[in-house]
Amino acid sequence: MKRKKLKIYEGKNWHHRKAKVNGGSGYIPSPNMVEVDVLEHRAYHLLFGTKTPEQVAAILTKKWIDPDYELVARKRDALS
Secondary structure, three states, X not given: OOOOOOOOOOOEEEEEOOOHHHOOOOOOOOOOEEEEEHXXXXXXXXXXXXXXXXXXXXXXXXXXXXXXXXXXXXOOOOOO
């Protein structure tokens, strides 16, 4: 059986920092839209889909980081 060649994802594309399904804006430019590497963008969504920061922090804490630590996502103060 022939092995498929892995596609190499190069370049940049746009990522919603707050997913549109969670009320985020999709307009460029906006603080919600950031340019990211295509490969990193695909990996993020493969792991986290459109989860909220709190959900992402819980997943990372449970599965990926040292059990002596807890990753916490907190909303920034309105004045920051």
